[in-house]
Amino acid sequence: MRALLALVAVACAVAPATARAATPFVYDRELADVARASLVQAVNDGRPFSRADVERVYVRCYRDKRTFEDVFEDRFGFSASRVVAYYIGGPDLYLRNGTCANIRAFLGGRHTVYTAAAYAILLHEALHRQGIRNERIVTCFANEAVRWGALRFGFGEAQALRARNLALTYSRLFAPPGYFMGAPTCLAMTERTEWPDHRRRDG
Helix, strand or coil: CCCCCCCCCCCCCCCHHHHHHHCCEEECHHHHHHHHHHHHHCCCCCCCCCHHHCCCCEEEEECCHHHHHHHHHHHHCCCCCCCCEECCCCCEEEECHHHHHHHHHHHCCCCCHHHHHHHHHHHHHHHHHCCCCCHHHHHHHHHHHHHHHHHHCCCCHHHHHHHHHHHHHHHHHHCCHHHCCCHHHHHHHHHHCCHHHHCCCCC
16 A cells, blocks of 8 residues: 545536546545445444444545546645555545556456455545554554455455455555554454554554
């Protein structure tokens, strides 16, 4: 999860179709629901927990590589070439078009290192929305939530564990040091605690 850290108002007197074409992103309600349902499913220690306990998210899927990078660079003043998604407060999550496409591929049954990682990236940003700031903790619980989300969306236990392990593999190979927690440490933490235990206590 690279540097997981844009707001564009289109105010033009143009036809509706042209205005839609000019918008650099679309809100994906399905992926927002997937994120929320996955985080609910990931809390499995028997405590009462429902969608009402998960802060609502809105997922911005950018239309292409250029629009994502242009909006990011205009806002922050540096390159977005190594950024796949980010969160800057509020309910919105900001995702590249390729990340959104890979999440849909994962949900459709294509489980690879990159599709599992994309799913984990969605959950990573959604966990930031829940108030967890520490990147290592967020990355760990996002990877573990891939397992529970996969079960929620109809995959078997073996498939779900494999998907979780693919997400862990992506983190091992590509996560910056500040985001990475070794798999044994991560899995021990997820055995002892659940992600809501880390809300606003780790920053």
